[in-house]
Amino acid sequence: MIQNIQSTKDMISFIIETYHIPLKEILPEISTMLTRMIEVHGKEHPELELLKKCFIAFRTDMEKHLRKEEDILFPMILQLENAYTKNAERPKFHCGSIENPIHQMEYEHEQFDDLFKQMKHITHNFILPDDACKLFIKCYGTFLKMIEDTEIHATYENTILFARVKELTHLL
Ligand SMILES: [Fe+2]
Ligand SMILES: [Fe+2]
Numbered sequence: 278m279i280q281n282i283q284s285t286k287d288m289i290s291f292i293i294e295t296y297h298i299p300l301k302e303i304l305p306e307i308s309t310m311l312t313r314m315i316e317v318h319g320k321e322h323p324e325l326e327l328l329k330k331c332f333i334a335f336r337t338d339m340e341k342h343l344r345k346e347e348d349i350l351f352p353m354i355l356q357l358e359n360a361y362t363k364n365a366e367r368p369k370f371h372c373g374s375i376e377n378p379i380h381q382m383e384y385e386h387e388q389f390d391d392l393f394k395q396m397k398h399i400t401h402n403f404i405l406p407d408d409a410c411k412l413f414i415k416c417y418g419t420f421l422k423m424i425e426d427t428e429i430h431a432t433y434e435n436t437i438l439f440a441r442v443k444e445l446t447h448l449l
Contacts, residue, residue, distance in 0.1 A: 285441055289355070292433065292434065293351075297347065303419065304336045307332060308333075310412065314416055318413065322406065324399050324400060331392055331399060335389065335396075338385065338388065338389070339389065342382070345378070346382065350379070357442065361449055376443070376446065382434065386431040393427075393428075405417055
């Protein structure tokens with residue numbers, strides 16, 4: 278499916294539908310799960326409190342990141358592609374070159390990686406403790422899936438979408 282996507286417009290729709298929408302739905306669900314986990318297992322598992330702190334930082338930054346991509350960067354990319362298809366001049370952006378917000382997004386992807394490393398360290402790679410109940414299993418499973426999806430999401434943006442934008446800026 279990914280290989281067949283040609284235009285940046287299609288790449289952006291693919292990213293929003295496949296990664297942004299599901300991520301926005303799962304973040305509040307993880308918050309609720311963690312609160313419940315701490316109520317039930319917080320005494321025997323103090324690492325859950327640390328995991329929650331790390332997750333709150335991740336959620337806050339990620340929600341801002343998604344808004345910046347959807348409200349600022351993606352519309353800029355569409356404008357750029359539009360200019361390229363119409364053989365028009367390169368559009369002028371208030372932030373200067375489009376490479377500036379792209380570098381910022383790439384930097385934020387690295388910050389998310391660091392937070393994932395911290396989460397894995399806190400939970401010993403999300404290995405379930407012997408006393409893990411259904412909620413524990415569901416929570417750690419959801420974390421692992423969210424981390425894996427976010428890694429694929431960021432790699433897709435870095436290596437396919439942003440790479441295409443860099444190519445377009447050189448063509449215009
Ligand atoms: Fe994204
Ligand atoms: Fe991103």
